Amino acid sequence: MELTMTAAPVRLSWWRRWPDWAPWAATVWALGYGLTALGWTLTGAGYPIDPADPNSELSLLGDVPADVGAPLFAAVALAGAGTGAVMARYRPGARVPRWWRRFAVGFGGSLALVLLIVVPTTRMLALVGYLPMIVVLGPFDAGLRADVASALGVDHVHQLVALIGGFLWAAATVAYARRTAGSCARCGRPDRAASVAVVRRWGRPAVYVAAAIPALYAATRWLWVAGVPIGMSERELDELAADGALLAAAWLGSFALVGTVLTLGLVQRWGEVCPRWMPGLGGRRVPVGLAVVPASVVAVLVTSGGLGLIKGGLSEGLIGAEDWAAVGPALLWPLWGVALGWGTLAYWLRRRGRCTDCGLR
Template sequence: MTITQRTPVSAWSRWPIWTIHAAWLWSAIYAVLGVFWALGGTGFPFGAGDVNAEGQGTLLAEATAPVTGAVMAALGAAGVVVGWAMSKRAERPRAVLLLFGWGMAVLLVLVLPEIRALTVVLFPLVFLMLDKMDWPMVNFLVLMAGGFLWAGATLAYQRASRSACAHCGRRAEGGRGRAEAWLLRRGRTLTYVAAAAPWGYALVRLAWVLDLPLGVPPEFLRQLESANGGAGAKGMELVLVGMCAAGSVLTVGLVRRWGEVWPGWVPGLAGRPVPVAFPVASAGLAAVGVTAVGLSWARGLPEFVANGLTVEIEGHRMGPIFGLPIPSFLVWGVSLGLSALAYYYRRAGHCVHCRTAPTESTME
C-alpha cells in the first residue's frame, strides 16, 4: 500500500479562499452597524463623533449618522452580494464585480483614512500615538483592514475567473500578462523614481530647519517655531526629513543585491536570502500611507492652481514651492507601489500551488 504524504497547508496559503469570506463577513458587520447608526445608535465614529479629527483630514468632517449610516448599510449589503458571487466564481457580471471590489479597496484603504493612513506606515511607533488611539481612530484602522481584505478577495477572483492560478496569477500554459511583463521591464526606472520622489517634500522641510523660508514667508516659520517650542519644531522636521531619506535609500534596495541577500552588516542573517514578503510588504504599506496622504492633500490642488499657485493659510501667503509635496507624495506612493510589485514579480519562482514558473519572456 502506498502512503501519500500531504504537505501541510498554512492559513496564509489559503488566502484566495478566506479573504473572500472575510470580506463578505466584514461587509455584513458594517452593514449592520450602518443601520444601527442610521437609526440613532451610539458610537458613530465620524463627523461630530470624531473629536480628534483636526489635522487628520476633512472628507468626513461633516458626516452625519442618518446619511452616512445609510450609505454604509447600502455598501455593506452590496458587499455581501458581491462577496457571495465571488465565492461562487460567478462568470457574470465579472466587470461589475471587479469594479465594486477594487472600488471598495481604494475607497477604504486610500481615500477615507486620509492622513490617518500614515498610522499604518508608522505602526512600529504606534506607542507615540496612543493618545490619539480612540474609537474613531480604531475604526479607521478597521476600515483599512476591510480594504485590504477586499483587495485580496478581488485579486483572487480576478485571477480565478480568467482561469489563472489565484496565488500567482499564471495560467496553466505558463507566463504572465502584459501588465506584469511591462512592470518587469520598467521596474528599475520606477524604483529610481520612487527613491527620488520623497526629496520633493524632504528638501522643503530641510530648508525650514535651516530657517530658509522656502515656499513660505519668514513670519510663518517664526509662528511655527513659537507654536511648537522652537527646537521642538525643528526636531520634528528633522525626523520627517530623516524618514524620507531612509525611505529613499531603502527603496533603492529593491533593485540592488542587498535587497535580495542580507548584507554582511546584518548580524545573524548575512548571506541569507531576504524573504520576498518582507520588502514587498514594507514598501507596499509605505506606498499605501504615502498615496493616501497625497490624495488627501490633492483635494486642495485645484484651488491652489486657480489662485496662481498660491494659497493663504492662517493669514500667510504661501508660494508655489509650498505645494511641491502634493505631487511629490502622489508620485512617491504610486511609483513605490509599482516598484514593490515589480520586485515581487522579478523574484517569484515556481508556484507551489500550480507548479508553473515564469517564462523567459517575462524576465528582465
C-alpha cells in the same frame, strides 16, 4: 517526530492559502461593518466622520454628513457581504455568467479602492510618519504620550478597520478573478507576458520616482532645521522653532530619507540578499513579503494622504507660491504612491519564483 513534521507545513501554509480564506474574511468584514453602519443609521450615534472637525477638510469624505454616509455605508457593505459570499463559494470549473463575473470583480475592486484610498485620511499617514518619534521618545516624554493619547480617536480606529477591509477585499477580488479566468489563484499564472514585461520594464523608473519624492520632502524639512526659511518667511520659521515643531520636522525628514533608501532596495541587490556585514543575516535572501507588504501599505497611505492634502489645500487656499515648501511636496504624494505601487509590483514579479501551487515559473 512524525507529528512535528506534519504540523509544521500546516502552520507554514496558512499564509500561502490566502486565496481560500480571503474571500470569506472579506465577507465577514463586510457583514460586520454593514451591521455597524446600520446601527449608526438607526441610532443616529457612532458615525465616525465629523464634518464639523477642522481636519475634515483633509478628508475625501469629510463633507459627507451622518444622515447620508451611515445608510450609504450600510447598504454598500451589506451588498458586499452578499457578493463576497457568492465569490467565496465559487469552485474551480463551475460556470459563471459573464455579467456576474464582471459585476463581482468590478464591485470588489471598487470597494477595495474606496476603502484603501478614499476612507483613510492624512491622520493615518501622520501616525505612521510620527511613529518612530513616538517609539523612541514616548517612553521618556510624558507630554508626548499625553499628546498621542489625546490625538488618537474613533476616526483612527475606523480608518484602520477600513484599511484592513480594503486589503481583504483586494485579495478576495484578485483570487476570484483568477479562479474564474482559469488561472492559478495564488500567482495568477499563466500571465500575459506582454503585461508582465511592461510592468517590469517600467519598474526601475517608477522606483526612482518613488525614492525622489520623499527625498525632496526630507530636504525641505532639514533646511528648516538648519535655519533656512525655504518656502516660508523667517517669522514663520521662528514660530516653528518656538513651538518645538522643528523637532517633528527633523523626525519626519529623517523617516522620509529612510523610506527613500528602502525604496531603492526594490531595484538593488541588497533588496534581495542581505549584505554580508549584517550580523546573523548576511548572505540570506530577503523574504519577498518583508519588502512587498510595507511598501504596499505606504503606497496606499501616501496616495490617500496626498489626495486629502490636495483637497484641503485647494479648499483653504493654502496652495500658493509662498507656501511651496510646506505644501508643495504633498502635491506629489499621489504620484509617489502610484510609483511605489508600480515598483513594488515589479519587484514581486521579479522575485516570485516558481509557484508551489501550479508549478509554473
